[in-house]
Amino acid sequence: MTPAIETEGLTLRYGHFTAVGDVSLRVEAGARHALIGPNGAGKTSLVHALTGNVPATAGRIRVAGQDVTALSQAERVRRGLARTFQINQLFRGLTVMENVSLAILERERKTRQFWRSFAADRAVAEEAREHLAFAHLEELADRPVRSLPYGSQRLVEIAIALATRPRVLVLDEPAAGVPAAQSESIFERINALPRDLTLLFVEHDMGLVFRFAERITVLVGGRIMTEGTPAEIQADERVREVYLGRRGHHGAA
Structure with missing residues (x-):
């Protein structure tokens, strides 16, 4: 194999x-x-x-x-091949939802759409919510990453990694x-x-x-x-x- x-x-x-x-x-x-x-x-x-x-x-x-x-x-x-880092590499000024959505758009090579309104893309939003649900982060979706406890930030990293499929x-x-x-x-x-x-x-x-x-x-x-x-x-x-x-x-x- x-x-x-x-x-x-x-x-x-x-x-x-x-x-x-x-x-x-x-x-x-x-x-x-x-x-x-x-x-x-x-x-x-x-x-x-x-x-x-x-x-x-x-x-x-x-x-x-x-x-x-x-x-x-x-x-x-x-x-x-995806990875997380020993020290997290998140966009700390963006929300949890935005971080995960950006990873999905990057995978699809659609990052130019991000600043227009990723929320308008229903498929991106739905997939992002799935990854957040897996990481038990649904209730934190709209919070800026910088406001989260460090353990939750590590879970955001995992959700982002999953978004790369x-x-x-x-x-x-x-x-x-x-x-x-x-x-x-x-x-x-x-x-x-x-x-x-x-x-x-x-x-x-x-x-x-x-x-x-x-x-x-x-x-x-x-x-x-x-x-x-x-x-x-x-x-x-x-x-x-x-x-x-x-x-x-x-x-x-």
Whole structure:
């Protein structure tokens, strides 16, 4: 079966520093796949390279078997690869509804219509409401994003990502900066996403990782150290040393 997303020898260098080194990763269609590692492991750098935020130095990236290595971030989104960011990238002065509607218009390449009146497009409005309903944001639709609690802003990001109609959704620490109770709510919504949508997520909270991931890749020093099921990763002494031993504690990277 063709994997949802696959890398071959993916490398990302900044001058003489190798942030990601020769990573070959395979994420199966419909997977709930976590990417973990200690501080400085290169997790976010790998996400940047995968999604086109930063061009890879070497290697190949394929989405559903199609080579997207040379494509821009916007073109990768159109091929079905969407992401959320460790720090949200929302239009904070716009309402929740406007943020999601703008994503739909961008997907349809109709962004010039936005400032005329997106509300006049019934199909856009109806779809936006569907995404907001999934994210439990209906009651916040008309509020400016800047007025929302940070946990709700993370849910807006997920609604926006869904509006691009992705095949693969990459989540870069979706619960970062959010209180524990809200983290649970965010991951409950993530867990409720349809199974035909492949999820690759970076997360530092191991409790959330072991609850929601079906497969885990451990990145250390920009390279894959090991990969396996949650049970296999929990039992791996090398992983225990990375997180609990001299090599440091887990966190964002």
